[in-house]
Amino acid sequence: MANTETKSARAAKASAAETVKSTGRATKSADAASAFFTYPKVEFPEFFRSAAEQGMAQTREAYARMKSSAEEATDMIEESFETTRESMREVQFKALDMAKANTDATFELTRELLSTHSLSDALQLQAAFARERFEAYIDYYKGVQATVGKASADAAKPAKALFERSLKAAA
Numbered sequence: 001m002a003n004t005e006t007k008s009a010r011a012a013k014a015s016a017a018e019t020v021k022s023t024g025r026a027t028k029s030a031d032a033a034s035a036f037f038t039y040p041k042v043e044f045p046e047f048f049r050s051a052a053e054q055g056m057a058q059t060r061e062a063y064a065r066m067k068s069s070a071e072e073a074t075d076m077i078e079e080s081f082e083t084t085r086e087s088m089r090e091v092q093f094k095a096l097d098m099a100k101a102n103t104d105a106t107f108e109l110t111r112e113l114l115s116t117h118s119l120s121d122a123l124q125l126q127a128a129f130a131r132e133r134f135e136a137y138i139d140y141y142k143g144v145q146a147t148v149g150k151a152s153a154d155a156a157k158p159a160k161a162l163f164e165r166s167l168k169a170a171a
């Protein structure tokens with residue numbers, strides 16, 4: 001048994017020695033690889049460093065101006081859309097009012113036509129109705145045209161103001 005123990009002890013020592021040798025080789029090859037891939041430390045002159053810092057400052061400033069301009073443009077577009085939405089809503093209400101007026105006038109014409117006794121009276125009522133509705137349509141379209149014109153002018157005001165500010169800033 002003593003002989004068996006010595007053989008196993010010798011095998012363990014040989015294994016440990018081989019591990020140390022291979023670890024030493026691995027460490028040496030890792031050191032060589034890291035030395036191969038390390039970059040030399042280079043000090044840049046103060047001029048380059050200050051130029052880079054100045055460039056970064058200018059870039060930050062340009063970004064801040066661009067962000068501010070984008071926010072102003074977004075606000076302007078939102079304001080224009082809100083003005084347009086309100087104007088279109090006003091036009092829709094005018095159209096509903098016109099439809100109601102037409103309906104009321106048509107019912108009134110029908111009531112008057114039912115009470116006429118001659119064809120000439122009916123034709124006179126019909127002609128008066130047509131003239132009245134035609135004048136009402138003209139008034140309606142004038143009102144819509146004024147509303148749309150006002151809406152387009154109001155919607156353009158923020159863009160015009162932004163454009164004028166940009167011109168003043170550029171000058």
